[in-house]
Amino acid sequence: MNKHKTVYIIVGFIFMMIATIVVSLIPQQLNEALGLRPPNFNHLLGTDQLGRDFLLRLIQGSIVTIGLTMTVIVLSIGIGLILGLIAGIEGRWFDKSCMFLADLLLAIPSFIIALVVLSLVSDSMLGLLFALTIGWLGRYLRYFRNLTRDLQKQPFITYAVLSGNSKMKTTLVHTIPHLMSNILALITADIGKIMLSISGLAFLGLGIKPPTPELGTILFDGKSYFSAAPWLFFFPGLLLGGYALLFQMINNKIMK
Numbered sequence: 001m002n003k004h005k006t007v008y009i010i011v012g013f014i015f016m017m018i019a020t021i022v023v024s025l026i027p028q029q030l031n032e033a034l035g036l037r038p039p040n041f042n043h044l045l046g047t048d049q050l051g052r053d054f055l056l057r058l059i060q061g062s063i064v065t066i067g068l069t070m071t072v073i074v075l076s077i078g079i080g081l082i083l084g085l086i087a088g089i090e091g092r093w094f095d096k097s098c099m100f101l102a103d104l105l106l107a108i109p110s111f112i113i114a115l116v117v118l119s120l121v122s123d124s125m126l127g128l129l130f131a132l133t134i135g136w137l138g139r140y141l142r143y144f145r146n147l148t149r150d151l152q153k154q155p156f157i158t159y160a161v162l163s164g165n166s167k168m169k170t171t172l173v174h175t176i177p178h179l180m181s182n183i184l185a186l187i188t189a190d191i192g193k194i195m196l197s198i199s200g201l202a203f204l205g206l207g208i209k210p211p212t213p214e215l216g217t218i219l220f221d222g223k224s225y226f227s228a229a230p231w232l233f234f235f236p237g238l239l240l241g242g243y244a245l246l247f248q249m250i251n252n253k254i255m256k
Contacts, residue, residue: 036229046231048221054231058239060213066243068129068214069194073187075133080140081179085171087141088148098141105138111197118206128207132197136190143186147179188251192244199240215240 031051039046045054087098105113110132117131151157151174160170195215202208202216210217215236222232 036225036232038229039231045235046229048232049225049229054235057213057218058215058235061215061218061236062239062243064208064212064214065195065198065216065240068125068198068208069191071129072132072136072194072198073190075129076136076140077183077187079133080137081144081176084141084144084146085148085175085179087145088152089167089171089175095145098145102138102142102145105135106142110135110193111200114197114201115206118201123206125208125212128198128201131207132194135197136194139190140186144179148175151175151178185251185254188247188254191247195243196240 032049034047034051035049037043037047037051043053043055045058048054048057083098087095113135114128114131117134118127121127121130157170157174160174161167165173198207199214199216199219202214203220205220208214208217210221219233219236219240222229222234222236226233
């Protein structure tokens with residue numbers, strides 16, 4: 001995928017997020033008399049049990065879910081990049097320790113790791129972020145470590161050191177830009193999975209708590225009204241699946 005297409009995708013995503021945030025700022029009034037209304041011209045996706053417009057509710061939940069997903073990715077990439085750089089450059093016991101940690105984390109599904117970590121730390125939004133960051137750290141740690149080891153054998157790294165550049169300057173100017181050049185493909189492959197993990201944990205009552213509008217909590221609330229108002233359960237699930245499919249399609253475009 002060329003750089004122009006990548007820029008278009010990023011710019012389009014930014015504009016979409018700005019528009020979504022603007023729409024989500026529209027205030028909603030609670031009116032139980034309008035609760036559980038089916039989709040109509042005034043409320044395109046109906047109303048929830050408290051009379052709130054369900055479309056706006058889903059937009060707010062999308063912002064929370066995507067925001068938490070991007071936070072987990074940034075934390076995982078940041079920690080994985082730092083540890084992977086040190087392991088790949090210094091090697092020795094630190095490299096072996098990092099690879100043991102990465103193998104351990106990769107051997108267990110990230111969702112299971114998050115469940116275990118959440119049971120040991122605070123069952124809150126911060127606890128959820130910490131748990132999922134730990135769960136996804138192994139993937140990025142191994143990725144950056146392996147690339148760093150390969151880059152150390154490249155001629156331009158050797159020439160940079162021989163020309164008098166310090167190890168820190170060589171890392172910042174030459175190594176890190178090469179490590180980050182293809183990271184977009186890895187990120188788009190993981191966004192959908194992390195979103196489903198966040199909403200899955202929230203659906204189980206872990207991490208995100210009501211009244212925070214997250215797609216998993218909205219889905220959980222809709223479960224109680226499945227017979228009377230099936231749209232409260234159907235639309236959040238459809239939206240989650242749509243997000244996962246969208247980012248997978250973006251990943252396929254990037255990989256071509």
